[in-house]
Amino acid sequence: MTERKDELAANLAKVEERIAAACAAAGRDREEVTLIVVTKTYPASDVRTLAELGVRHVAENRDQDAAPKAAACADLPLTWHFVGQLQTNKVRSVVGYADLVQSVDRARLVTALSKEAERAGRELGCLVQVALDAGANGRGERGGVAPDGIGELADLVAGAPGLRLDGLMTVAPLTGEYAGRQEAAFERLMDLSTHLRRSHPTATMVSAGMSADLEQAVAAGATHVRVGTAVLGVRPRLG
């Protein structure tokens, strides 16, 4: 193995151990939690190596970086998740490679995603991104819709041609009442998911937890954790 492959294999093993331990502590089966590796800022060669090491889900947050990377890795058996704030003028490109968009947070975006998914003849999975730190405008600083906006947006996704409502996503807030209280934030997301599933029973995905707080997310009941730094290393720049 190359040095980089050794490094990624060792990091993956550590993350796997953490997920398994968190599942055991919570009395959950390991199979209930899916690892998504966030490859943003890292090259296509790393994505290829991760695929060789058994990774099947990867995530990106900027279309400019993600589009060429996904094209270079089109031969790999990967599911691509888009997790960044998404402008409508990037939607056509993102729909070209993403299997799921986890950052659906406004009606205009739903309309654009639906139009492009239909045009491409594909079904796109969608998660409503929840901002637990939403301000008075009902939106989070890093995207997301306030909890009281979930229902309307979910109904819109569920009724949109080409889109499939898969569940909810959040990023633990840095400000507001949940700052520094990741587990409380993720428990709140679980409550919102339980409520959503009453009207949309197939929207079972709960995407929460990153390198620093995956244990809290698994404890709360997350079905998907999004891990970047702990697998690939500290990013050279903010991304």
Ligand SMILES: *Cc1c(COP(=O)(O)O)cnc(C)c1O
């Ligand atoms: C970067 C990113 C992650 C991964 O964060 P790490 O701290 O590197 O594990 C997860 N989710 C989203 C939305 C991200 O942008």
